[in-house]
Amino acid sequence: MVCTPAGGDKAAWIFRTLAPKSHFILTYSGKVVWITGASSGIGEALALAFAREGAILVLSARNAGRLDGVRAACEALGAQAIVYPLDLANNGEAERWVREVLDKTGRIDVLVNNAGRSQRARALETTRETDRELMEINFFGPVHLTKAVLPVMWEQGGGQIAVVTSIVGKFGFPLRSTYSAAKHGLHGFFESLQAELAGSPVRITIVVPGRVRTQVSVNAARGDGSAYGVMDAGQAQGIPAGVCARKIIRALKRGRKEILIGGRETWLVHIRRFVPALYRRIVQNVSPT
Numbered sequence: 347m348v349c350t351p352a353g354g355d356k357a358a359w360i361f362r363t364l365a366p367k368s369h370f371i372l373t374y375s376g377k378v379v380w381i382t383g384a385s386s387g388i389g390e391a392l393a394l395a396f397a398r399e400g401a402i403l404v405l406s407a408r409n410a411g412r413l414d415g416v417r418a419a420c421e422a423l424g425a426q427a428i429v430y431p432l433d434l435a436n437n438g439e440a441e442r443w444v445r446e447v448l449d450k451t452g453r454i455d456v457l458v459n460n461a462g463r464s465q466r467a468r469a470l471e472t473t474r475e476t477d478r479e480l481m482e483i484n485f486f487g488p489v490h491l492t493k494a495v496l497p498v499m500w501e502q503g504g505g506q507i508a509v510v511t512s513i514v515g516k517f518g519f520p521l522r523s524t525y526s527a528a529k530h531g532l533h534g535f536f537e538s539l540q541a542e543l544a545g546s547p548v549r550i551t552i553v554v555p556g557r558v559r560t561q562v563s564v565n566a567a568r569g570d571g572s573a574y575g576v577m578d579a580g581q582a583q584g585i586p587a588g589v590c591a592r593k594i595i596r597a598l599k600r601g602r603k604e605i606l607i608g609g610r611e612t613w614l615v616h617i618r619r620f621v622p623a624l625y626r627r628i629v630q631n632v633s634p635t
């Protein structure tokens with residue numbers, strides 16, 4: 347049974363009951379923030395945005411040379427940063443990665459699972475090897491890294507984990523079958539984790555971008571796994587990565603459970619939910635590139 351107070355206390359009781367239970371973080375100054383996919387696009391922009399906040403950055407991706415450039419840019423903003431190269435396809439090593447990062451930093455306050463690889467190939471043209479690679483990078487990578495980091499955050503008494511999914515984690519889209527499946531999988535996994543961690547000091551934020559102007563289409567996999575190599579017309583019209591990064595940090599500070607970021611393309615999430623027949627007509631006719 348829920349007891350409500352009488353009279354003047356009622357408004358305060360309603361506010362307390364309805365207000366989000368998350369606490370607001372004012373700054374990431376001095377916090378250890380680990381970003382995957384920090385060598386390019388959204389991850390690079392996030393690294394710079396967290397550097398402006400005074401965070402201590404751990405920058406991960408495969409390309410150590412590019413990561414080094416991002417590290418130098420973070421340091422130029424007055425932040426501390428280290429480079430920790432890794433390939434998410436080898437996610438069986440996630441526990442070792444976490445131990446090695448902890449050896450260097452002593453704690454992990456925030457993990458941003460941002461690295462990912464998109465797809466530009468029809469389902470039937472995508473080889474089994476490419477299907478598996480896309481699942482390893484986009485699904486098992488963030489899942490296993492998160493499972494390796496969670497015990498550390500428990501022991502520390504708290505932390506924050508963000509996962510960057512996609513609007514195609516909310517609906518299917520041509521030329522994205524396996525990528526979309528992996529991103530749908532992230533929603534299932536991280537929503538379940540949010541429920542399991544409710545009331546705990548570890549917070550999970552699911553970030554759902556629409557189109558952001560990055561190299562994501564250029565780096566996307568063709569059916570045989572090779573790089574697509576083309577900047578899609580739609581991609582070129584996406585929001586700047588810096589804008590996306592600022593919105594992600596604001597969502598993290600507010601302890602948001604989920605945030606949709608982008609332009610008009612994000613409407614399709616709502617159309618899919620409320621008018622599915624219209625969604626089907628749109629995705630059958632829209633240009634997928």
Ligand SMILES: NC(=O)c1ccc[n+]([C@@H]2O[C@H](COP(=O)([O-])OP(=O)(O)OC[C@H]3O[C@@H](n4cnc5c(N)ncnc54)[C@H](OP(=O)(O)O)[C@@H]3O)[C@@H](O)[C@H]2O)c1
Binds near residue numbers: 556
């Ligand atoms: N841009 C968009 O419109 C958009 C929309 C929805 C969702 N997203 C998601 O946003 C995230 C960031 O993408 P982006 O747009 O910034 O694209 P991006 O410019 O291509 O950056 C992708 C990042 O992921 C890293 N990465 C790729 N494969 C990796 C692997 N096997 N192991 C470790 N790191 C790997 C890349 O670094 P290395 O090559 O150095 O490894 C790079 O730093 C991805 O999860 C993507 O799915 C983007």
